[in-house]
Amino acid sequence: MLCLMHAKQGIEYMETQVLIIGAGATGTGLARDLALRGIQCIVAEKGDINAGASGSNHGLLHSGARYVSTDPTVTKECREESDILKRFAPHCIENTGGLFVAVEGDDEKYVANFPNLCSKCSIPVRSLDIKDARELEPALSKNLIAAYAVDDATIDPFKLSLENIFQAQQLGTTLLCHNKVVGFKKSGNRIQAAYLRNIKTGDEIIVEAEQVVNAAGVWVGEVAALVGISIDMLYSKGSLLVTDNRLTKRVINRLRRPSDGDILVPGNTVSILGTTSVRIESLNEVHPTIEEVDLIVNEGTTMIPVLETTRYIRAYAGVRPLISAQGEIDDRSVSRGFALLDHVQNGLENFATIPGGKLTTYRFMAEKAADLVCQRLGVSSPCLTKTEPLPFTQAGRWTEPSLGPRQWLDEKNTDGSLLCECEMLSTSVIDSVIKTIQKQNGTLDLKAIGLRSRVGKGPCQGTSCGGRVIGYMYEQGLLDSDLGLTDLREFLCERWTGERPILWGEQIIQAELKEALYCGLSNLEL
């Protein structure tokens, strides 16, 4: 270990070559990239893996086609990066293919121009007969006027980040979850150390680092402000809906300028419909609203009529970190590209920030940041993430819906009773997830378990599994006093923010059962 720890007056000291702030897709990707180049890192994360936009997006691996009309650079990056990821992280990806479809009333000029724009950016595109398109995807509207096939795919962002950080950890990276950067110690034109505070325990850590990379996503501005640097960011909230069944085989994009409710992405056993783009000023209390949900459903229904009557099991919202540019009025037109700020003009030579960017291009962003860090450290090792496969390990395994049932069937004759019937999760799956958390997070709670598995994700949204997993943790001696009830309340309330805006039809019935069991019968609210 290069990270030396020694206790001094109750404050822990650590040393590292590189401190990465943020464990989203970029931060974990950067940790892996640097680890593969033999560089020692500490990753400080104020929440848990993918706590921000990395964990609340569509899970769409863009072919680039969505951006052909607005951003040729991003288009090209998406095309190249999705090819690399399909080759080297296939276990995180489902190569679904995608369609761009227009319906009656859509801008025909835009439709007509689409193939040209695609070929200009070298995006493979194939025109489809309306009849063929509806045969491929029977859920599509009868009012279709155009359809094109592209190379879109889906990606599991949790599995991706969990595998990235897991490999980095195996190569010596230290992950500190729930540790927020609260200050920096500057000396001349260098940051000497960062002050971290554990938001669960209040414990402090001082990390001395040769290089510091700010990969805090929407929070990059807050982090940079700690060294007196101002970064102008725009916060654009996007909300998404999860259906209880998968409605299409492919990614379905509305063939028009990027707008609300125009993409339906399959996510294994479900479909995800989004998004909105709502400018927000504060990062507190980001949640999907009823107004957004209705907008998304209404828009989506034009393209796929069954979206009006299908069952939704939750909604969620993320905040896009967009780089502010003068005179931008429409957040949809702000570049989805990223910048790498080296902060030289701010008088700092060992600090860099990666704001903005997209999930599809996370690897490329990490590579660019790693190149800068290596150059500053005088290390000449090349980037390996575009040639080395991402390992498939236990760490990211249980985010996948099909594995729970398979595991349970395999162990029918051993000691593995079910804790979750929606997603068929047995005690042995939870045991495995708990082991991963003990390595990665440090705080064992339902939220951390849910992030690394399907707990709380099924139609009942934690009604059965919430209480059972807590009971199981008590039985395993992992919980004491009434901490489990505190955790259960937090978990149910977190799930609720995503349930509240979609409570009609079947799901309001489910919500009533949840409240009846936990409040009516068990007094959890008292």
Added chain:
Amino acid sequence: MAMSTSKTIECQLTVIGRGMTGMASAFFAANRGISTVQIGITGGTIFASGFLDLMDVHPIEEKKSWRDPWAGIDALIKDSPNHPYARVKKKNIRAAFDEVLSFLKEAGLPYYRREDRNLEMITPLGKIKRTYCVPQTMANGVRALEEKQPCLLVGFRGLNDFSARQIVATMQDKWPDLRAARISFPDTDHVSEIFTGEIMAQALELSDNRKKLIQAVSPHVKNAQAVGMPAIFGMHRSQEISAELEEKIGVPVFEIPTMSVSVPGLRLNDTFASHLSLKGVRLLPQSRVLKVGCESNGRFVLGVGNKTTEYTIRTKGIILASGRFWGRGLYADRRSIREAIFDLPVYQPSDREGWHRQNFLDPRGHPANRAGLEIDDSFRPLDSSGRPAFETLFAAGSILAHQDWMRMKCGSGLAISTAYEAVNAFLKLNG
């Protein structure tokens, strides 16, 4: 109405609903010699803890709990004159409970209560709950908790709906002499199936399994003066089984409800159902009302079946005991909350934004839970002009507006007392 292929049933009263309110309505009607048909899907009773709540928390935002449920009801009516309890005479609540409890006793499912004082019992989460009465098989638990006796809670490997360790850990400050043991249920060391209380309760109907259970529990008893277990003391003979366990283990034993489908709820459901059938109540199980019509003489004509009309019911009166969303008495689309069978006006917040609060556990409760039917003093739902929608249509239980049974802990009391009033109102109006 053309329903030529369906069978026709004539009756005085039709009860729509099979939850606690539906069961109580059919029960009171049958006891009064009213020819009754009951329809509906299996009710929420199967999830019930077995506790019969009357009244505990008011005002809910202050989490004020009432030791004396009757005083709680007084305070509630004073502050919320629209609560259904405001239309029930207190002596009728007592009479309704007396009638139900004496029946349950005769039927082999006795209950324990203290008339003017709520009991306290532990919930599977490890919280204390105040309730009006509990199954007799839980009575020793009430006493053990009251006296904080040295007590053993037994959990079972594989029964994931119940953790004895959780209750012990959660209660440790309040009940330091509580202790947990985890054992295997007889003959289950090698199996790992979906394990429910119901399966275990069925197994304990056999004396051989009880013997093995007693052997497994006894070594853990030590200084314990009472032993608690998840509610698995048989399905039909819980009293006898409980007495046998108590005698052989040597200390008082008691049941604790489990989460999810619960044995005490199933026992209530079964006990009512077999009594109603003996009393001649015609039950059309897993059926829904598919068509509604009215004859000029004021009789209702109902088309009833699962997916297609199987029965035509001609009935003088109807008690709507169809419950809320779970019971399918109410349903919601994106715009409004509707009543499912007669499309009666539903009192509700103006739009979906007002249905639920941002915080699931908001102490004020969710306004959608107070949505429901408004009624007159005869428990008849009102139409949009504020008059009874039909002369002989009554509503009872959780479908009624202006109550939040989940937060006030008044679900069973509401079900039983409003069913009682609705049946009596029918009798009165029907001569």
